[in-house]
Amino acid sequence: MLDAVGLALIGTGLVFFAAGSIGLLRLPDLHSRLHALTKADNLGLGLLAVGVAFLAGDLLIAVKLLLLWLLVLAASAASAHLIARHARLRGQGR
Amino acid sequence: MSRVFSRQRVLLVTAAVGLWLLLTDGDPASWLVGVPVIALALAYGERVAGPAGTPLSLVGILLFIPFFLRESLLGGIDVARRVLAYRPRVQPGFARYPLSLRSAPARVLFANTVSLLPGTLTVEMRDQEIELHALDMRGDYYTELARLERAVGRVFGEVH
Numbered sequence: 001m002l003d004a005v006g007l008a009l010i011g012t013g014l015v016f017f018a019a020g021s022i023g024l025l026r027l028p029d030l031h032s033r034l035h036a037l038t039k040a041d042n043l044g045l046g047l048l049a050v051g052v053a054f055l056a057g058d059l060l061i062a063v064k065l066l067l068l069w070l071l072v073l074a075a076s077a078a079s080a081h082l083i084a085r086h087a088r089l090r091g092q093g094r
Numbered sequence: 095m096s097r098v099f100s101r102q103r104v105l106l107v108t109a110a111v112g113l114w115l116l117l118t119d120g121d122p123a124s125w126l127v128g129v130p131v132i133a134l135a136l137a138y139g140e141r142v143a144g145p146a147g148t149p150l151s152l153v154g155i156l157l158f159i160p161f162f163l164r165e166s167l168l169g170g171i172d173v174a175r176r177v178l179a180y181r182p183r184v185q186p187g188f189a190r191y192p193l194s195l196r197s198a199p200a201r202v203l204f205a206n207t208v209s210l211l212p213g214t215l216t217v218e219m220r221d222q223e224i225e226l227h228a229l230d231m232r233g234d235y236y237t238e239l240a241r242l243e244r245a246v247g248r249v250f251g252e253v254h
Contacts, residue, residue, distance in 0.1 A: 019174035026177050031215060031227040032186045036173050038209050043170025064116060077206035077216075084217045084227060088188075 006054030013047030016040045030087050038080045042073055106136055142198070154248035161245045165211050172212035176229065187231040188217065191239045193224045200250040204243060211238055 023036020049069045053062035110132045118124035176183045195201050205216040208226060213233050218225040228235055247253030 016170050016174055019170075019177055023173060023177035023182075026182050027184060028182075029186060031217070032184055032229055034209075035213070035215055035227075035229045036177055038215070039166075039169040039173045039212070040177075042210060043166055043174075046166065060116075067113070067117065073210070074206065077209045080209050081205060081216045084215055088217050088225075 002054050002057060006051045009047050009051030009054065011051075013044045013051060016044030016047065020044060031084055034080045034084055038076055042076060045069055045072055103136070106139075107132070110136065149251050151248060151251045154245075154251065158245050158249050161241075162207065162210075165207070165242075169210050169212040173229065183230070185230050185232060187228055189226055189228050189231070189235060191224050191226060191236065192222060193219075193243070194222075195243060195247060195250075195252060197250055197252065200246055200252055203249065204246045207242055207246065208239065211242060214239070 017040070020036050020040035023040060024033050027033045027036055046069050049065040053065050056062065114124070114128045114132065118128065193201070193204070195204055201219060205219055205224065208214050208216045208224070213229040214235055215227040215229075216224060217227050226235070226239075244253050
């Protein structure tokens with residue numbers, strides 16, 4: 001039962017990863033693409049992490065996955081901001 | 095003049111060592127990387143944010159977590175629906191929001207969370223305002239950002 005929940009969460013997470021990549025291809029400009037990469041991928045990774053935690057069934061691994069998710073969130077929000085800022089200063093996206 | 099072993103530093107070193115132990119399963123060889131990384135991170139953190147600790151509010155944190163999770167979920171679903179539509183539903187543009195949060199950690203948390211909220215992305219932080227990119231200029235971001243600002247303010251005891 002827990003395995004089924006875990007697999008369903010992982011599957012849903014992958015859908016959001018795919019949506020992030022599709023957004024990268026389909027959206028019109030650099031800043032809009034960053035939206036897809038940060039938000040869809042972060043949610044995808046969160047669902048993936050919870051899913052893997054269900055499959056592992058181990059509290060220590062679950063805590064570790066939570067930490068990894070938070071660290072990746074911080075890194076991706078910061079790098080998205082830096083890319084957005086740099087592009088804006090260079091005069092892109094007016 | 096701050097002491098070398100201030101309460102703040104001891105707390106931060108303990109937290110960093112605990113985090114490293116957890117992430118590496120206590121592998122002794124990992125300290126070869128861990129010790130310099132922790133030292134650099136703490137030194138850089140003090141340089142950027144200053145040695146003074148910002149008091150955190152436990153209630154603020156407990157209220158922030160569900161808010162953060164809900165907004166991450168909505169943000170991901172929103173952007174996925176927009177890009178998967180037959181014609182991507184976006185009308186991007188830049189906007190400004192007047193920011194009254196003052197402490198550096200509160201402003202950093204606000205800036206990073208803005209990028210996880212549905213449809214907004216932090217572009218530039220200025221003293222009194224934040225410039226952001228909106229995926230759809232027709233949306234009402236002001237209300238969302240005001241809610242986020244209150245939630246972040248509560249975490250750092252700037253709003254009650």
